[in-house]
Structure formats: structure tokens, C-alpha cells
Amino acid sequence: MNDLLLLAALLAGPQHGYALKKHVGLITGRREMHNNLVYPLLRRFVENKWVSQRQSAGQRGQTREIYTLTAKGKQELVARLSDYREDEVSSENGFRFRVGLFAILKPETRQRILDTRQNFLAVREQRLAHISGAVDAGKWGGEVIDFSRQQIRAEQLWIARLARKAKRETRSSRDT
Numbered sequence: 001m002n003d004l005l006l007l008a009a010l011l012a013g014p015q016h017g018y019a020l021k022k023h024v025g026l027i028t029g030r031r032e033m034h035n036n037l038v039y040p041l042l043r044r045f046v047e048n049k050w051v052s053q054r055q056s057a058g059q060r061g062q063t064r065e066i067y068t069l070t071a072k073g074k075q076e077l078v079a080r081l082s083d084y085r086e087d088e089v090s091s092e093n094g095f096r097f098r099v100g101l102f103a104i105l106k107p108e109t110r111q112r113i114l115d116t117r118q119n120f121l122a123v124r125e126q127r128l129a130h131i132s133g134a135v136d137a138g139k140w141g142g143e144v145i146d147f148s149r150q151q152i153r154a155e156q157l158w159i160a161r162l163a164r165k166a167k168r169e170t171r172s173s174r175d176t
Contacts, residue, residue: 001092001094001095001097001108002033002037002041003041003045003080004080004081004129005024005027005028005033005039005043005097005145005146006020006024006033006038006042006045006074007045007050007051007077007080008077008097008101009023009024010051010067010068010069010073011069011077011104012117013028013068014066015067016040016056016058016062016065016066016067017038017042017064017068020033020038020067020154021033021038027142034091039170042065045067045073046067048072048073048076049070049072049073049079050069050070050073050077051068051069051070051073052065052067052068053067053068055064064145067167074104075083076165077101077104078105079105079173080148081098081101081105081109082105082109084098084112084113084116085110089120093152095117097114099113099162102162102166106168107166110166111166113168114159114162116164117155117159118156118159121155121159122151122156124152125149125152125153125156128145128148128149128152129149130146132145132149133148
């Protein structure tokens with residue numbers, strides 16, 4: 001996921017490594033992404049030609065490396081976002097990240113991602129309903145199960161709203 005975050009941060013335009021690690025840190029809720037993650041990933045991106053690198057003068061006379069997402073890098077990002085596998089569907093953050101980048105994904109890819117997450121949630125809700133009826137989870141365990149089911153229902157409503165919005169957007173783009 002760190003590699004996707006870093007590639008996506010470059011969608012906004014060229015940036016130096018320090019700005020990237022701060023930007024990704026904001027997205028993830030951390031202060032910043034650690035150097036031991038950022039720079040090896042950037043090195044790999046440059047080697048794969050997903051990102052270009054050039055030097056620029058810094059504000060205090062130092063040299064900074066500026067990184068820019070290439071067309072090949074954007075293709076890689078789109079391909080990786082589109083590849084929403086079963087082992088990723090349980091990640092709330094992975095799902096939300098993809099939704100946040102729906103603008104760069106094809107309408108059919110968006111719908112597949114929404115459908116995949118919706119199916120996962122339906123199965124999860126069924127399991128929790130079964131547990132709730134079959135097991136005495138106690139007062140506090142019951143609270144956790146009820147809260148989890150409420151979260152699932154709220155996310156299902158959100159996904160339905162996203163699907164309607166995506167369909168309207170697709171229709172309006174076809175009309176223009």
C-alpha cells in the first residue's frame with residue numbers, strides 16, 4: 001500500500017522526497033512516511049521508469065531530487081488500483097483509498113470495486129448476524145457485534161450512494 005500511496009501523491013505534480021513523505025504522512029494520519037520507506041520506493045520507481053528524477057536547487061543552496069510521475073507510472077498506478085483482489089477487499093483503508101482515486105479509474109472498474117466491497121460486507125454482516133444469534137457474546141461482546149453491524153450497514157448505504165453518483169457521472173460524460 002505504501003507504494004500506491006507514494007505514486008498517488010505524485011499525481012498532484014512534481015515533488016521532492018521530503019514533501020512526498022510529509023504528504024503521504026498526512027494521508028495516512030502519521031506525521032510523515034519514514035525515509036527507509038520513501039527513498040527505496042522512489043529508487044525502485046525510477047528504475048522501473050514509473051517516476052523520473054531530476055535535480056533542483058534547494059532554498060538553502062542544497063541540491064534536491066525532484067520526482068515526477070511518468071505516463072508509465074500512472075498506468076502502473078491505475079493497473080494496481082484496478083486489481084482489487086479478494087485478499088485486499090477486507091481493508092477499509094485500501095477500499096477508501098481506491099474510492100478517493102476513482103477519478104483516474106474507468107467506470108466499469110469503479111463499479112467492480114464497489115460490487116466487490118459490497119459483497120464482502122454482505123458476507124461479513126451475515127456472519128455477525130449468525131454469531132449474534134448463536135453465541136452469547138455477553139454485554140460488551142454484544143456491543144462490539146452491534147456496532148460492527150451498524151458500521152457495515154452505514155458503509156453499504158455509502159457504497160449505494162457512490163454507485164448512483166458514478167452512474168450519473170458516466171451518463172453525463174456520455175451526453176457531452
